Amino acid sequence: MRVVVAGGGMIGLAVARLLGQRGIEPVVLERRPVGPPPTHPFMLGYHGYPAVEDMGVMDEVRSLGWDVSDGARSIGVSMSFLDFVEIVGRGVPVEHEHTIVDLVRADGRVVGVLVDGPDGRTTVESDLVIAADGVRSRVRDMAGIESRDESRGEGGFAFVSPSVIDRPFAMRFTSDGGVVIGVGWPTGSAGWWTIDKIGREAAMAPGIDAFKAAYAALLPEAAGAVEGLTSWEQVHYGEPMVLTCPRWWVPGVVAIGDAAHFFSPETGASGGLGLGDAHALAEAIVRNPDDADGACAMFAAWREPIVRPLEAADPSRAQRRAAAGGGARRPEEHWPPLTASSGSGEDGPPRRA
Ligand SMILES: Cc1cc2nc3c(=O)[nH]c(=O)nc-3n(C[C@H](O)[C@H](O)[C@H](O)COP(=O)(O)OP(=O)(O)OC[C@H]3O[C@@H](n4cnc5c(N)ncnc54)[C@H](O)[C@@H]3O)c2cc1C
DSSP states (O other), rough: EEEEOOOHHHHHHHHHHHHTTTTOOEEEEOOSOOOOOOOOOOOOGGGHHHHHHTOOOOHHHHHHSSEEEESSSSSEEOOHHHHHHHHHHTTTOTTTTTTEEEEETTTTTTEEEEETTTEEEEEESSSSSEOSSSOOOHHHHHOOOOOOOOOOEEEEEEEESSSSOOOOOEEOOOSSSSSSEEEEETTTTEEEEEEEOHHHHHHHTTTTTHHHHHHHHHHHGGGGGGGGGOGGOOOOOOOOEEEOOOOHHHHHHHOGGGTEEEEOGGGGOOHHHHHHHHHHHHHHHHHHOOOHHHHHHHHHHHHHHHHHHHHHHEEEOHHHHTTTTTTOOOOOOSSSSSSSGTSSSSSSOOOOO
């Protein structure tokens, strides 16, 4: 089967590697130049363990991270996202600076992609295009695979720090259903804090020192993580989508990873589930070597019972707020911080700094 992988992120690399191990060498097209991808906090969730074990790199992954336990077993490995992607992508051939700009169709199915690259526009023929091009997947949209954004207007800070803390994971809910997270591994740490969707400029206006103080006050267990932050360059403000697709494939194209489903970042589940997608799809392709639609149907039949219940249970802020009792924010939970003159923040409309 001629397979094109759209996107050389974590999941595109994983599916290419797992296919390669099974004797199928796909063409991986990645629009970014060679080099590490943007980083963020990362815990490999247990949903991804079978794929990583199949790659034969679980011991190496564990050696670079710290296991997170629920008391009985390992449910995740906190580690550097960049280390993890480097391990998964090792030895996988990728055509960098190649952007898929359109799909080629014949007889009611997608039979190739149009690609802009250093040598101009070319066509790559395919029996199956794997859309692993992220949450805002253009390939998914061009193929007509419907997606729904279930996010409810939430923003969030994510940072990665060189500071080492004394634990793999810490998390607290705020009174209004927000969440503050810290993760640590042997050589670094990272954090995540949900705030209102207020835009990057407003989110960063109070300054990095105010952010460090607020994060440390909200999550003292991981306060050390912010010690290594010296500028906003190390902190990303985003407004993540919570994405679902009622169906993951059409003839000639299948969406996996973030292109197929994206959960709130604090679930720590998206990457692991994407790895599960990659694993299942590689196996389904090998079992249906001459039938791309059969492979996609098998893939969907395997993944529906795993992914759909998690989508239904995704802790969007509305659900978190209900669980938290819909309480008013404590003064230290406001961002931007309250001014000194605005009192406790619970006695009237808060004023922003
Ligand atoms: C703040 C934050 C925290 C997170 N924490 C965790 C966590 O703790 N645990 C976890 O499991 N997951 C976590 N995730 C999610 C995890 O990072 C993703 O699920 C994972 O990286 C898989 O991404 P992907 O490969 O599907 O997509 P992406 O990483 O988005 O990769 C898509 C790739 O496709 C390329 N591309 C896009 N369009 C085209 C095109 N037209 N042509 C060619 N290439 C294209 C892009 O350049 C990109 O490299 C987190 C995410 C965020 C944002």
